Amino acid sequence: MVGPRARRAALTASRGIRMIKKLALGLLALTAVTAGGVWVLGLGPFGxxxxxxxxxxxxxxxxxxxxxxxxxxxxxxxxxxxxxxxxxxxxxxxxxxxxxxxxxxxxxxxxxxxxxxxxxxxxxxxxxxxxxxxxxxxxxxxxxxxxxxxxxxxxxxxxxxxxxxxxxxxxxxxxxxxxxxxxxxxxxxxxxxxxxxxxxxxxxxxxxxxxxxxxxxIHTIAKMMPAPALGAMSINSAFFRYQDFASYVRESVTVPxxxxxxxxxxxxxxxxxxxxxxxxxxxxxxxxxxxxxxxxxxxxxxxxxxxxxxxxxxxxxxxxxxxxxxxxxxxxxxxxxxxDFERRIANPDGSYECAEATADFIPCCQRAGELIRQRCEDPLAAECEQRTADARRFAAEVLDDRSRGVVAGASLEDWGNCGQLLNSFLPAWYxxxxxxxxxxxxxxxxxxxxxxxxxxxxxxxxxxxxxxxxxxxxxxxxxxxxTDTKEVGKSGASPALGLFGLGGNDAEASSVLPLPVADKSFLSGIGRRNRMGSxxxxxxxxxxxxxxxxxxxxxxxxxxxxxxxxxxxxxxxxxxxxxxxxxxxxxxxxxxxxxxxxxxxxxxxxxxxxxxxxxxxxxxxxxxxxxxxxxxxxxxxxxxxxxxxxxxxxxxxxxxxxxxxxxxxxxxxxxxxxxxxxxxxxxxxxxxxxxxxxxxxxxxxxxxxxxxxxxxxxxxYRCEYNGAGECVKxxxxxxxxxxxxxxxxxxxxxxxxxxxxxxxxxx
The missing domain is CATH 3.20.20.140 (Metal-dependent hydrolases)
Structure with missing residues (x-):
């Protein structure tokens, strides 16, 4: 049972969260207003x-x-x-x-x-x-x-x-x-x-x-660059660089x-x-x-x-x-x-099961199951086995390797080298x-x-x-x-671009995915963090x-x-x-x-x-x-x-x-x-x-x-290995x-x- 004092504390916290959200929306609105000026200026000639x-x-x-x-x-x-x-x-x-x-x-x-x-x-x-x-x-x-x-x-x-x-x-x-x-x-x-x-x-x-x-x-990025995004980027000392960029985007979208x-x-x-x-x-x-x-x-x-x-x-x-x-x-x-590997296996009814790992590839749905198993008090219990199986099936269904993360609280490093080609010379990402x-x-x-x-x-x-x-x-x-790297230090990612899914490592998004699982408290939405910098x-x-x-x-x-x-x-x-x-x-x-x-x-x-x-x-x-x-x-x-x-x-x-x-x-x-x-x-x-x-x-x-x-x-990966030769960090x-x-x-x-x-x- 949850007592009245706990409920009042939860309500106060909820109000605080709503206030923070309102402030954030206000800041975004101000950014959008700023964007109007940048967009108009962007109609002028390039530098x-x-x-x-x-x-x-x-x-x-x-x-x-x-x-x-x-x-x-x-x-x-x-x-x-x-x-x-x-x-x-x-x-x-x-x-x-x-x-x-x-x-x-x-x-x-x-x-x-x-x-x-x-x-x-x-x-x-x-x-x-x-x-x-x-x-x-x-x-x-x-x-x-x-x-x-x-x-x-x-x-x-x-x-x-x-x-x-x-x-x-x-x-x-x-x-x-x-x-x-x-x-x-x-x-x-x-x-x-x-x-x-x-x-x-x-x-x-x-x-x-x-x-x-x-x-x-029209180029996909030009379609995804509304005025708020351009305005958010313009809050920077190099204002005319952003004006030039806005001008080129505008010129590009107007070509018949x-x-x-x-x-x-x-x-x-x-x-x-x-x-x-x-x-x-x-x-x-x-x-x-x-x-x-x-x-x-x-x-x-x-x-x-x-x-x-x-x-x-x-x-x-x-x-x-x-x-x-x-x-x-x-x-x-x-x-x-x-x-020769698979990420998931399609069932006749349209659902998916997690594919098995190979020497060269670990499906991220397999890693999702292991992360859930690590959180069980008794990893051998039937309840833990059910949660592990649910997590694998859940991860196989969503299969979003570009935005990895279906386990609540799991860090980028926790996902390890899943989803990537292993034992290969400088492989392509995912x-x-x-x-x-x-x-x-x-x-x-x-x-x-x-x-x-x-x-x-x-x-x-x-x-x-x-x-x-x-x-x-x-x-x-x-x-x-x-190189083309963009994930550079905490200041290297653009918060503005992160709002539109284009930015770097530090933009985290979280939401519960609407799929039936044994315990949704273990599972969360898709994080925006990625490993492309590696x-x-x-x-x-x-x-x-x-x-x-x-x-x-x-x-x-x-x-x-x-x-x-x-x-x-x-x-x-x-x-x-x-x-x-x-x-x-x-x-x-x-x-x-x-x-x-x-x-x-x-x-x-x-x-x-x-x-x-x-x-x-x-x-x-x-x-x-x-x-x-x-x-x-x-x-x-x-x-x-x-x-x-x-x-x-x-x-x-x-x-x-x-x-x-x-x-x-x-x-x-x-x-x-x-x-x-x-x-x-x-x-x-x-x-x-x-x-x-x-x-x-x-x-x-x-x-x-x-x-x-x-x-x-x-x-x-710059792995740290345990005595069994497994990458643990x-x-x-x-x-x-x-x-x-x-x-x-x-x-x-x-x-x-x-x-x-x-x-x-x-x-």
């Missing part, structure tokens, strides 16, 4: 710093011996034996995934209350790629959904100016490509196609699209939609062209008639993909002409491997396994008569950075600028085997899929079929043969980096800009190379019939070869003695693994556990992924 200034004059001083093979390198036969035996093609490094302030999400998360990042334009990206990361090529890929005629023209002009600073067009210091990101998404697996970068071969007037092609009429039924080649420049599905995007690219490549990316990242997303759903719309490459690694993590590269390579599309259609992707990597810094993986430093990395690189440094040579290598990806290190990698019908065939080749294939792999580690920046970068940019743009550290190679420790071979035998189980078709690692530890590189040869007998199409690719080094978020790299000065370094093994060699059985 001049939002539009690109001319790029810093180039070209940069190129090294005497760049990343080329023996025929083009002085003393290569004595310095690098692996290079001495390799082909004469150059290996060039680039970044095909770069965002600037013209992406609305980049502009929003670059506001002072988020990361204290400066305004970053396409011209800034050009300068960074040329003088900080010293790339050979790159492309701009701002989100088409938020771009306006003005921002698109500014981007195109900046790319043209960047190329104009590159010196001799036949031997430029850097090639800059123009493009955009087509960013589609759905809440359910059906109808979800994900994000794809569109990149064009040419940038000159008359052969460049007049507008990007969007997946929707292009008329339907008109060829993309005939549409005006002042409208937003929309292609809601990939097949419409490809049709519009056909209408434009320009050379283009479309690259799906971020496929296993749980932030932008439904947990049950399946690449099989988009196979009927796969276009082998445009969609030739897949981005396997970026600053948002590694999407390579297919781990890994979506049926969107992985290996899964896509193993699929067959049986929707049409005849032989199954395949997605024969070349493998590449890039940064997906939103701070106009292409190629950030050259050194592991300055996590808050060189899953942002410096970006990857795309490498291309190119006959020369010019645009056409680079594009030819891309078109032939003679590319590979790295996790940011400039590892040199060759992977060749030795006994094809027409002789040797490099990575990316599609071959038909009956004999057992024989392969050769060559790999050489990246150069050890010297501190600081080369003198020519400082001379070109000036010391102040080197400090602000490059953060005082540039790509600055020494003479020694890092060791390659091993070569791993992956073999995939794609589906031959609909419904054939995927997991047994993927052999990772099929073969592993150790490499010398002296830094002189690695050369291995091997054959598949089962191919002729199996008589089925087979896909092969390799990984070159380098010696472990301190890496940002190299350990996502986690310190995520986010919120109060990660200040702006904390880089969250831990050992991880840099690597390179080759494009596959695709072999059909002949006969």
């Amino acid at each position: 001049s710093h939002w539009e690109s200034a001319p790029a810093t004059p180039g070209p940069r001083l190129m090294p005497v011996a760049p990343n080329v093979a023996a025929a083009n390198m002085s003393q290569a036969d004595t310095v690098d034996p692996v290079l001495a035996a390799a082909s004469s093609a150059e290996i060039l490094f680039g970044d095909f995934h770069v965002h600037t302030n013209w992406s609305i999400d980049a502009a929003m998360f670059g506001l002072p209350m988020m990361t204290d990042s400066e305004v970053v334009t396409p011209a800034d990206a050009c300068d960074f790629a040329r003088y900080c990361s010293a790339l050979d090529f790159w492309s701009i890929n701002d989100h088409a959904e938020g771009m306006t005629p003005r921002s698109w023209q500014d981007s195109v002009d900046a790319i043209r100016d960047c190329n104009a600073q590159s010196g001799d067009p036949q031997n430029p210091d850097m090639v800059s490509f123009v493009g955009w990101e087509w960013s589609q998404g759905a809440n359910q697996a059906e109808g979800h196609y994900g994000h794809k970068n569109v990149i064009f071969r040419e940038w000159e007037p008359g052969v460049t699209p007049l507008r990007p092609i969007s997946s929707q009429k 939609t292009c008329p339907a039924g008109v060829s993309a080649a005939d549409l005006p420049a002042d409208c937003r062209e929309v292609a809601a599905t990939p097949d419409v995007l490809y049709r519009k690219l056909d209408e434009l008639g320009y050379d283009a490549v479309v690259i799906p990316h971020g496929l296993a990242w749980g932030r932008t993909n439904p947990r049950d997303a399946d690449f099989a759903n988009q196979m009927p719309q796969h276009n082998a002409r445009y969609q030739t490459l897949i981005e396997t690694f970026s600053g948002h993590g590694n999407s390579e491997v297919f781990a 890994y979506v396994n049926r969107q992985s590269t290996q899964y896509a390579l193993a699929l067959g599309d049986f929707s049409q008569p005849g032989a199954p259609q395949r997605a024969r992707f070349g493998i590449m990597a890039s940064s997906d950075g939103h701070k106009a810094r292409p190629g950030t993986g050259y050194k592991q430093f300055d996590r808050t600028i060189m 899953f942002y990395y410096t970006g990857g690189l795309i490498a291309v085997h190119s006959a020369a440094r010019d645009r056409d040579s680079i594009w030819e290598g891309v078109a032939k899929k003679q590319v590979y990806g790295t996790s940011g290190e400039r590892i040199l990698l060759w992977f060749d079929l030795l006994n094809g019908e027409n002789g040797e065939a490099p990575m990316g080749s599609e071959v038909s043969m009956a004999d057992n294939p024989r392969f050769r792999v060559r790999a050489l580690g990246a150069f050890v980096q010297k501190p600081g920046c080369p003198a020519d970068s400082v001379q070109a940019l000036g010391a102040e800009r080197v400090a602000s743009l490059c953060r005082g550290e540039c790509y600055h190679p020494g003479d020694q190379r890092k060791p390659i420790t091993r070569i791993e071979v992956v073999r995939i035998r794609p589906q031959q019939s609909a419904g054939e189980a995927i997991a047994p078709l993927i052999e990772d690692s099929w073969k592993t070869f150790p490499c010398p530890a002296d830094g002189t590189g690695c050369t291995v040869e091997f054959s598949d003695d089962d191919f002729a007998a199996a008589q089925r199409e087979t896909v092969y690719y390799v990984r070159a693994i380098a010696q472990a080094q301190p890496t940002i978020n190299g350990d996502n 986690i310190k995520f790299c986010s919120g109060e556990a990660a200040s702006r000065e904390e880089d969250c370094l831990a050992p991880a093994e840099p690597r390179a992924w080759s494009s596959p060699v695709f072999i059909e059985y002949k006969g």
